[in-house]
Amino acid sequence: KAGVTQTPRYLIKTRGQQVTLSCSPISGHRSVSWYQQTPGQGLQFLFEYFSETQRNKGNFPGRFSGRQFSNSRSEMNVSTLELGDSALYLCASSLGQGKGETQYFGPGTRLLVL
């Protein structure tokens, strides 16, 4: 089975711009979660989508949004980029069954905001 893929792998933007990141989960997985990873804050949960619905949301401003399509692929969008948004954005997929479930991570998209 193919793993979780994320595109693009690297991205450079300037302050005020917006960006869209894409994630393709493992085939059959219906849950997609997004995380922001920075040296200072570690791994922080952004949101989770399950069957096209946002099921959980972390503590991030409204500039961060996402969606999930009927084929379980997911996108996240960050509007009005700030310098502090520079980070590695990780996507993880799972079956979405719950208890003790393993999340499978993609390689991430590294975003640099100048």
Added chain:
Amino acid sequence: AQSVTQLGSHVSVSEGALVLLRCNYSSSVPPYLFWYVQYPNQGLQLLLKYTSAATLVKGINGFEAEFKKSETSFHLTKPSAHMSDAAEYFCAVSDQSGGSYIPTFGRGTSLIVHP
């Protein structure tokens, strides 16, 4: 909400030495616990997980972890370190929220292996 504390942001060992990475969690209910590894420029990969079946959990690459309820710990060990073990290690605890189990991650421990 649950939380995870990983003691030591960096751990340095010699090749062939014992690896011990510490993880303590807080939980009011039986937890699900995970250890992930992240190599440079890659995502996280599951090493092992505890789901109440057995307190000693064996994972990939020779790693294992022991769940100790009385100490609220889930430390990761490997008898003999290899150069290829150098990576970032994350402990995570699973917390039911909104109908799903979103893991909370520790800050990570960077394992450095000296020749």
